[in-house]
Amino acid sequence: MIGVTESQQALTHSQERPAATTGGLVMLALMAGAILFGVFGIYSLASDAWPPILSIVPIVCMLVALFILCGFYMLQPNQAAAITLFGAYRGTDRATGLRWLLPWMIRRVISVRSNNVISERIKVNDLRGNPIEMAAQVVWRVTDTAQALFDVDDYKAFVNVQIEAAVRTIGSRYPYDDYEHQEVTLRGNHDSVGAELRTELIARLAVAGITVDECGFTHLAYAQEIAGAMLRRQQAQAVVAARTTLVEGAVGMVELALTLLSEKNVVELDDERRAAMVSNLMVVLCGERDTQPVVNAGSLYQ
Secondary structure, eight states: OOSOOHHHHHHTSOOOOBOOOEEHHHHHHHHHHHHHHHHHHHHHHHTTSSOGGGGHHHHHHHHHHHHHHTTEEEEOTTEEEEEEETTEEEEEEOOOEEEEOOTTSEEEEEEOSOEEEEOOOEEEEOTTSOEEEEEEEEEEEESOHHHHHHTSSOHHHHHHHHHHHHHHHHHTTSOSOOTTOOSOOTTTOHHHHHHHHHHHHHHHHGGGTEEEEEEEEEEEEEOHHHHHHHHHHHHHHHHHHHHHHHHHHHHHHHHHHHHHHHHTTSOOOOHHHHHHHHHHHHHHHHOSSOOOOOOOOSOTTO
16 A cells, blocks of 8 residues: 555554563672682682583583673663664663663663753744744653654754754744734743743654653844844834823823813813813823923913
8 A cells, every 4th residue: 555544654653661671780699609600610620629521610600601791781860771682672671770681682771861952043934924033942851762762763863853843833823023912922922932832842752752841932033134123113113102102191181181170160261272272281291391381471362
């Protein structure tokens, strides 16, 4: 069949399982016993305590000791050894300390400790097409040694490539910034976007038996070619937003002043004088410079 179903593909994936290994201290004691017995045999043969026919015993003891010696290996905390026999996976040993295995079985030691990676700065186009620079920090570790060793060629290089791909995906999914605060943005929603990046990475690295404990952005900025223009745009949008808030407040204050003057009958104003008063109050409230009061010594209409 040319096509391969998803279930058939899943069957080709490796899965970690415990390996049948032995504690090294027990085998070390056996090796020491074989060596001592071999030395005793040599002494006995030299002193004629044993017949010459038993001269093969020291040789056998030394061969047994050499056989046991070739099977020793050591695992430190948070290390594992993947066992293979003639290319076939036979399990993974995660027990720490001195271990022993049949010498003809191959051991590949792999670290299952946490690794911290800071990616290179890459240029990405955000949701609005603006070029931005992004870099991420990722803490990852191996959870399935069989998948990490046998399902991908180089799991460390695989992690680096998938980090770059995930950063590009998340960076193109959201705009860099939004002054109206109506959208999820890369700059304004750092925690939620970082959590989504972690979810994306876990899904991408699952095929290699790797999980992500923590991740976040270490660099996030507009690209240099548009940084100046976007800065001016941000400043203009900030000024517009500030002016809008100022005008809305000034209109409310003018409305309140006119309402109170009418309710308390402080002064009665016709439409023309009301318009002039509104104009003066708006200038006072919205002006950037301090106003200079003018004292009218005559009547209100002179």
